[in-house]
Amino acid sequence: xxxxxxxxxxxxxxxxxxxxxxxxxxxxxxxxxxxxxxxxxxxxxxxxxxxxxxxxxxxxxxxxxxxxxxxxxxxxxxxxxxxxxxxxxxxxxxxxxxxxxxxxxxxxxxxxxxxxxxxxxxxxxxxxxxxxxxxxxxxxxxxxxxxxxxxxxxxxxxxxxxxxxxxxxxxxxxxxxxxxxxxxxxxxxxxxxxxxxxxxxxxxxxxxxxxxxxxxxxxxxxxxxxxxxxxxxxxxxxxxxxxxxxxxxxxxxxxxxxxxxxxxxxxxxxxxxxxxxxxxxxxxxxxxxxxxxxxxxxxxxxxxxxxxxxxxxxxxxxxxxxxxxxxxxxxxxxxxxxxxxxxxxxxxxxxxxxxxxxxxxxxxxxxxxxxxxxxxxxxxxxxxxxxxxxxxxxxxxxxxxxxxxxxxxxxxxxxxxxxxxxxxxxxxxxxxxxxxxxxxxxxxxxxxxxxxxxxxxxxxxxxxxxxxxxxxxxxxxxxxxxxxxxxxxxxxxxxxxxxxxxxxxxxxxxxxxxxxxxxxxxxxxxxxxxxxxxxxxxxxxxxxxxxxxxxxxxxxxxxxxxxxxxxxxxxxxxxxxxxxxxxxxxxxxxxxxxxxxxxxxxxxxxxxxxxxxxxxxxxxxxxxxxxxxxxxxxxxxxxxxxxxxxxxxxxxxxxxxxxxxxxxxxxxxxxxxxxxxxxxxxx
Amino acid sequence: xxxxxxxxxxxxxxxxxxxxxxxxxxxxxxxxxxxxxxxxxxxxxxxxxxxxxxxxxxxxxxxxxxxxxxxxxxxxxxxxxxxxxxxxxxxxxxxxxxxxxxxxxxxxxxxxxxxxxxxxxxxxxxxxxxxxxxxxxxxxxxxxxxxxxxxxxxxxxxxxxxxxxxxxxxxxxxxxxxxxxxxxxxxxxxxxxxxxxxxxxxxxxxxxxxxxxxxxxxxxxxxxxxxxxxxxxxxxxxxxxxxxxxxxxxxxxxxxxxxxxxxxxxxxxxxxxxxxxxxxxxxxxxxxxxxxxxxxx
Ligand SMILES: Cc1cc2nc3c(=O)[nH]c(=O)nc-3n(C[C@H](O)[C@H](O)[C@H](O)COP(=O)(O)OP(=O)(O)OC[C@H]3O[C@@H](n4cnc5c(N)ncnc54)[C@H](O)[C@@H]3O)c2cc1C
Ligand code: SF4
Ligand code: SF4
Ligand code: SF4
Ligand code: SF4
Ligand code: SF4
Numbered sequence: 001x002x003x004x005x006x007x008x009x010x011x012x013x014x015x016x017x018x019x020x021x022x023x024x025x026x027x028x029x030x031x032x033x034x035x036x037x038x039x040x041x042x043x044x045x046x047x048x049x050x051x052x053x054x055x056x057x058x059x060x061x062x063x064x065x066x067x068x069x070x071x072x073x074x075x076x077x078x079x080x081x082x083x084x085x086x087x088x089x090x091x092x093x094x095x096x097x098x099x100x101x102x103x104x105x106x107x108x109x110x111x112x113x114x115x116x117x118x119x120x121x122x123x124x125x126x127x128x129x130x131x132x133x134x135x136x137x138x139x140x141x142x143x144x145x146x147x148x149x150x151x152x153x154x155x156x157x158x159x160x161x162x163x164x165x166x167x168x169x170x171x172x173x174x175x176x177x178x179x180x181x182x183x184x185x186x187x188x189x190x191x192x193x194x195x196x197x198x199x200x201x202x203x204x205x206x207x208x209x210x211x212x213x214x215x216x217x218x219x220x221x222x223x224x225x226x227x228x229x230x231x232x233x234x235x236x237x238x239x240x241x242x243x244x245x246x247x248x249x250x251x252x253x254x255x256x257x258x259x260x261x262x263x264x265x266x267x268x269x270x271x272x273x274x275x276x277x278x279x280x281x282x283x284x285x286x287x288x289x290x291x292x293x294x295x296x297x298x299x300x301x302x303x304x305x306x307x308x309x310x311x312x313x314x315x316x317x318x319x320x321x322x323x324x325x326x327x328x329x330x331x332x333x334x335x336x337x338x339x340x341x342x343x344x345x346x347x348x349x350x351x352x353x354x355x356x357x358x359x360x361x362x363x364x365x366x367x368x369x370x371x372x373x374x375x376x377x378x379x380x381x382x383x384x385x386x387x388x389x390x391x392x393x394x395x396x397x398x399x400x401x402x403x404x405x406x407x408x409x410x411x412x413x414x415x416x417x418x419x420x421x422x423x424x425x426x427x428x429x430x431x432x433x434x435x436x437x438x439x440x441x442x443x444x445x446x447x448x449x450x451x452x453x454x455x456x457x458x459x460x461x462x463x464x465x466x467x468x469x470x471x472x473x474x475x476x477x478x479x480x481x482x483x484x485x486x487x488x489x490x491x492x493x494x495x496x497x498x499x500x501x502x503x504x505x506x507x508x509x510x511x512x513x514x515x516x517x518x519x520x521x522x523x524x525x526x527x528x529x530x531x532x533x534x535x536x537x538x539x540x541x542x543x544x545x546x547x548x549x550x551x552x553x554x555x556x557x558x559x560x561x562x563x564x565x566x567x568x569x570x571x572x573x574x575x576x577x578x579x580x581x582x583x584x585x586x587x588x589x590x591x592x593x594x595x596x597x598x599x600x601x602x603x604x605x606x607x608x609x610x611x612x613x614x615x616x617x618x619x620x621x622x623x624x625x626x627x628x629x630x631x632x633x634x635x636x637x638x639x640x641x642x643x644x645x646x647x648x649x650x651x652x653x654x655x656x657x658x659x660x661x662x663x664x665x666x667x668x669x670x671x672x673x674x675x676x677x678x679x680x681x682x683x
Numbered sequence: 684x685x686x687x688x689x690x691x692x693x694x695x696x697x698x699x700x701x702x703x704x705x706x707x708x709x710x711x712x713x714x715x716x717x718x719x720x721x722x723x724x725x726x727x728x729x730x731x732x733x734x735x736x737x738x739x740x741x742x743x744x745x746x747x748x749x750x751x752x753x754x755x756x757x758x759x760x761x762x763x764x765x766x767x768x769x770x771x772x773x774x775x776x777x778x779x780x781x782x783x784x785x786x787x788x789x790x791x792x793x794x795x796x797x798x799x800x801x802x803x804x805x806x807x808x809x810x811x812x813x814x815x816x817x818x819x820x821x822x823x824x825x826x827x828x829x830x831x832x833x834x835x836x837x838x839x840x841x842x843x844x845x846x847x848x849x850x851x852x853x854x855x856x857x858x859x860x861x862x863x864x865x866x867x868x869x870x871x872x873x874x875x876x877x878x879x880x881x882x883x884x885x886x887x888x889x890x891x892x893x894x895x896x897x898x899x900x901x902x903x904x905x906x907x908x909x910x911x912x913x914x915x916x917x918x919x920x921x922x923x924x925x926x927x928x929x930x931x932x933x934x935x936x937x938x939x940x941x942x943x944x945x946x947x948x949x950x951x952x953x954x955x956x957x958x959x960x961x962x963x964x965x966x967x968x969x970x971x972x973x974x975x976x977x978x979x980x
Contacts (some may be wrong), residue, residue: 056925140832302761558885606886606887607886608883608886609777610776610777610778610884611777612968616962616969617970651970655968656886657885657917658888658889658892659889659892659897660886664687672895672897673895
C-alpha cells in the first residue's frame with residue numbers, strides 16, 4: 001500500500017483567494033494511499049520545507065504531491081528537500097493549482113473543484129513513479145568560442161583568466177570583428193582600436209588561449225560536457241609558426257584588391273593582414289585573387305620572406321577537437337541597401353522570407369542602376385572617420401575625395417520596416433548616428449549635419465545626454481522620412497519631409513549616410529543548424545528564456561554572446577559575453593556532469609527496428625544497437641538512446657506505434673493513471 | 684506470362700539461389716486462389732496468376748510473421764504492382780532489405796473485388812475499385828519481368844477510388860458518426876484487418892498492450908472506435924492501398940475508407956505517395972530543421 005503525503009499550499013492568498021485549500025487537503029486525505037495531508041501558507045518557505053521533510057521522515061512517505069505553483073518554479077526545490085529527507089526525488093510531483101487554476105479562475109467553487117481534480121490526478125500518477133537516478137558523466141573542461149569579435153574576445157579572456165583552456169575559431173584572418181572597424185565609440189567617444197587592441201594582444205599572449213584564425217567550424221557532434229568539433233583550418237599559404245609578422249611579403253606584393261575590412265573603400269594586397277593591429281599578425285594569401293594560384297605567375301612574397309614560410313601548396317587542415325562547452329559569438333552584419341529610392345539594389349537572398357513562393361520572390365526589387373555615389377552606410381562612415389582608415393581619419397567623400405560640406409544622415413533604413421526590411425528596431429543606430437554627426441563636426445568644422453529620424457531611442461546610461469550633446473554641437477535633427485535621393489550634379493538631392501513643421505524639405509547634400517539595420521550574418525541559419533540551436537524568424541539565435549536565461553541557447557552546453565543573439569552595442573555585448581563565460585565556469589566547476597534521468601528508454605523486447613524514432617529525434621540521441629546472443633551472434637537490431645543527448649522532448653514516444661520507447665518519469669502508465677483519475681475523462 | 688515466371692522460379696529454386704517462392708495456386712473452389720510457398724522446383728507448376736489473385740503476399744515478408752525467421756536467405760515473391768508497392772514501403776521502413784527478396788512481376792489487368800464476385804472473367808462489374816486508378820499495372824521494381832518493361836509516368840497524385848468515400852465526406856458529423864457507429868457495431872475485433880496488412884508490422888500491437896491499455900480490449904463502441912482510429916492513424920503515410928483490410932473483414936466493414944481518406948490528406952499536405960520510394964521516409968516520422976512549425980527547432 002502506498003504511503004502518499006499531500007501538501008496543499010496557499011501561496012499567501014495567491015491560491016487561497018480562489019481555492020479552499022483546507023477543503024482540497026481534506027478531500028485528498030480521503031483518497032486511497034494518502035496517509036498524510038498538510039494545508040500551509042507558504043510551502044516553499046524554510047518552515048514549509050522543514051514540515052515537508054519532517055512528514056516524509058515521520059510517516060515514512062513513499063510519494064509526495066505538492067499542490068502549489070508551476071513545477072517550473074519549485075519542482076526542484078521540493079525534489080531536493082525530499083532527497084535530503086531520504087526519499088527519491090523523482091517520487092515527488094507537483095499539482096499546479098496556481099498558474100493553471102487559482103490565477104485563471106474567479107469562482108472559488110470552480111477553483112476548489114478543479115484543484116481537487118488536479119491533486120487526484122497527481123496522486124494516481126505518483127503511485128507509478130519509479131525511483132530514478134541521475135546520470136553522471138565525465139566532461140572535457142575546455143571551451144570553444146565561435147567568432148572573435150569583442151564578444152568572443154571578452155568571453156575567452158574571462159574564461160582563460162579563470163583557468164579554463166579556450167579555443168577561438170574566427171573565420172577572418174584576424175580577431176576584432178566589427179568593433180575593430182569603428183572609429184570612436186559612443187557614449188564616451190573613446191577610440192575603438194585603443195580599447196580593443198590591448199585585449200586582442202592579451203588574447204594572443206594568454207597561455208590558455210588558442211586562436212584559430214581563418215578557420216571555420218564544420219560540424220559539431222556530442223552533447224553538453226562532451227562535444228566533438230570538426231574545424232576546418234583554411235590554408236593560409238603561410239606557415240604560422242615560422243612567420244614573424246615582419247610584413248615584407250605584403251609590402252612587396254604587387255597585386256591589390258578591395259579591402260573587405262575597409263568596406264571596399266581602399267585596396268589591400270593579395271597577401272594581407274586585414275588591418276595593421278591584426279591578431280594574429282600572420283598574413284594569408286587570398287587565393288582567388290593571387291596570380292600565383294590563377295596562372296602560376298609572381299611568387300614574389302616567397303622570394304622576400306626571410307624565414308621562408310610562404311607555402312603555396314598548403315592544404316586546408318581538418319581538426320577534430322573535444323570541448324565541454326561552446327560559446328557562439330558570430331556577430332552581425334549590416335543589411336544591404338535594398339531601397340531603390342535610396343539608390344539601393346536587390347534584396348539579399350537570405351533576407352527573403354523562406355515562405356515566399358516563386359512569384360513573390362520574383363517580385364522582390366531587382367538591381368537598378370546600382371548605387372548612387374557617396375551614399376554610404378554606417379560602417380563605411382566609421383572607416384572614413386577612423387584614424388587608421390583609408391583617409392587617415394579626415395572625412396572625405398569616396399567619389400572624389402572632397403570634404404563634404406553638407407551631410408545628411410538617415411536613420412531607420414531597413415529597421416522598423418516590416419515590408420522591405422526588418423520589423424525590429426536596430427537600437428544602436430540612433431546612437432551611432434549621433435556619434436557620426438559629432439565625428440563629422442569635429443573633422444569638418446564648417447560642415448552641416450542633418451539627421452532625418454522617426455523617433456530617437458536612447459535608453460542607456462549616458463545615452464540621452466549623448467544625443468543632446470550631438471544637437472548642441474550643431475547637428476540638425478529633422479523628424480520625418482526621406483522619400484527619395486537623386487543625383488544632382490556632383491551633389492545628392494535629398495527629398496525629405498519635416499513632419500513636425502508639416503512641410504517638405506529638400507537638401508542638397510555632398511554625402512548621405514544610411515543607418516542600415518543590423519541583421520544576423522548571412523549564413524546564421526545554416527550555422528544554427530550545424531550547431532543544433534534555435535533561432536528566431538530573422539536568424540538571431542534564440543535564448544532559452546527571454547528573461548531568466550538570456551545567454552543559454554536552446555541546447556545544453558551551448559551559450560550565446562553578442563550581436564548574434566540580437567542587436568547590441570559594445571557594453572551590452574561585453575556584459576553578455578562575461579555572463580556566458582560565467583555559465584561555462586559554473587558548468588566546469590563540478591567534478592562530473594549530472595543529467596536528469598527524464599530521458600527515453602527502449603523496450604528492447606518489442607522494438608521492431610523501424611528507426612522511426614531515429615529519424616524523428618531532433619537531438620540525434622537515438623542510434624541502432626545490436627542485440628547479441630551468448631555466442632556473440634547478432635540476433636536483432638534495436639533502438640538505443642544516448643542519455644547524454646536526449647533532451648526528453650518525447651517526439652520518439654509519439655512516433656513509436658507499438659509503444660516500445662518511453663520517457664522515464666513520464667511513462668505511459670503514469671500518464672494513463674493521471675488521465676483516468678480525472679473524473680471527466682472518457683474512461 | 685505465368686509460364687515464363689514458372690520457368691524462372693523453377694530455375695532459381697533448382698540452382699539454390701532462392702529458398703522459396705511465394706505465389707498463388709488454385710484454391711478450394713474455382714473462384715479462388717490460395718497463397719503457396721514453393722520450396723521444391725516442381726511446386727512451381729502449381730503457380731497461377733490472374734484476376735483472382737487478390738492477396739497481398741508481401742504481408743508474409745513482414746517480420747511479425749514467422750517466415751522471415753525460418754533461415755531463408757532469399758525469398759522469391761510474385762507480385763502485382765500494388766504488392767510491389769508494399770515491398771517498397773517495407774524497405775523504406777527498414778522492415779525488409781531489398782536484397783533479401785527476389786521479385787517476380789508481371790503486368791496486371793486488375794483483380795476481382797472479392798472472390799464471391801468472380802464469374803469466370805474480370806470486368807467492370809467485379810473489378811476492385813483500387814484498380815481503376817492504378818498506375819502500377821506495369822510494376823515498379825522487379826527482378827524478373829516477362830518481356831520488355833515499358834516506361835510509365837507515375838508522377839500523378841494519389842486518387843481516392845472508393846465510391847463510398849464520396850458520400851461519406853458529404854455527410855454532416857452526426858450522420859457520419861451514426862454511419863460508423865452502425866458499421867462498427869458488427870466489428871468483433873478479430874483483427875483480420877491487422878493480420879493481412881503488410882504494414883501492421885509491430886512485434887506487439889498497441890491494442891495488445893496492457894499496462895496501460897490505451898485501446899480498450901472489449902468490442903464495445905469505445906473499444907472498436909479506439910481500435911479503428913488508432914489503426915487509421917498508424918497507417919498514415921504508410922498504407923499502400925491494397926484494400927486487403929476491407930476484403931479480409933468477415934463482417935464487411937470498409938475499414939480502408941479511413942486509410943484512403945488519410946492517403947488523400949497526406950497527398951495534399953505533404954505531396955507524398957507511399958510505396959514509390961525506398962529512400963523517402965513517410966512525412967509523419969521525419970524531423971527537419973526547415974519545418975515551418977517551430978515547436979522544436
Ligand atoms: C556603424 C556602427 C557603429 C557602431 N558604433 C558603436 C559604438 O560607437 N559603440 C558601441 O558600443 N557599439 C557600436 N556599434 C555596435 C558594435 O559594433 C557591436 O555591438 C559589436 O561589434 C558586437 O560584437 P560581436 O562580437 O557580437 O560581433 P562582431 O563584431 O560582428 O564579431 C563577430 C565575429 O565573428 C566572426 N564570425 C562570424 N561568423 C563566424 C563563423 N561562422 N565562424 C567563425 N567566426 C565567425 C566574424 O568574422 C567576427 O569577427 C556600432 C555598430 C555599427 C554597425
Ligand atoms: S520507433 Fe519504436 S519500434 Fe521503431 S525503432 Fe524506435 S523504439 Fe523501435
Ligand atoms: S525524447 Fe526526444 S530527445 Fe529523447 S530520444 Fe526521444 S526524440 Fe530524442
Ligand atoms: S477485420 Fe473487421 S471485424 Fe475484424 S477487427 Fe477488422 S474491422 Fe473488426
Ligand atoms: S495497428 Fe498500429 S500498433 Fe497495431 S500493428 Fe498496426 S501499426 Fe502496429
Ligand atoms: S491499411 Fe488496408 S489497404 Fe492499407 S496497406 Fe494495410 S491492408 Fe492494405
